[in-house]
Amino acid sequence: MPETKKGEPGSGDYERVICQIKGVLGARLVTEPDGSISEIHIMAVSGRNPKQIVRDVESAILVQLGVAVDHKKISIVQVELPQLPGEVAEERLSDTQGDRLRLVSINLFTRGLETEATVEVEAGTGGTIYQGHAFGPNAPEYNLRLVAAATVNALEKCCGSNWSIALEDLVWVEVAHHRAAVCAIILVTHQGSEYLVGAALADGDDRQAAARAVLKALASRCYHVND
Structure with missing residues (x-):
């Protein structure tokens, strides 16, 4: 070997x-x-x-x-795997929410040594807006991870008690001379856990890229992300 x-x-x-x-x-x-x-x-x-x-x-x-x-x-x-007797159907957002996610807003607030990231995500066309929060040290290099974590928090509220989501990692790469965010999240449902990855080009806005990478990770599961 x-x-x-x-x-x-x-x-x-x-x-x-x-x-x-x-x-x-x-x-x-x-x-x-x-x-x-x-x-x-x-x-x-x-x-x-x-x-x-x-x-x-x-x-x-x-x-x-x-x-x-x-x-x-x-x-x-x-x-093809055989269907197990009584197998539970895949969990999704309710039909009233739809299967589209849209990033609404991103804000960072600094209070002394602490920074708060607030991200709003809309579920469905004209649907409910969910606000996520994340807190961390007042350090510029940590802000983008806070944005990603706040996006995850918003998605947890959107999905309710059926799903649990956690941010695993957020890294930055160069793709065809463009800066891009790549994030990894862990999704836990009643059927088990799975690892999801999403990526988004920065195009001059790193905050948007960090948040959209999280949305794209969930989109790889079963949702569509609106531009």
């Missing part, structure tokens, strides 16, 4: 990250003699767009392991 250098992720690290993604049942890597990845084979349940799974794999590996993987090296095989 190729030897993994100290500090570099091994095959087990990649497989652990990939298996956290929604719909993935298993993953195996094929590596070159120098340890670089030549192929990633993934088994997933049917029902998810395989291109979306590939994008989720690329994003998850980049966020958690700091490695950019060529999507051409990723292959997906999808299988």
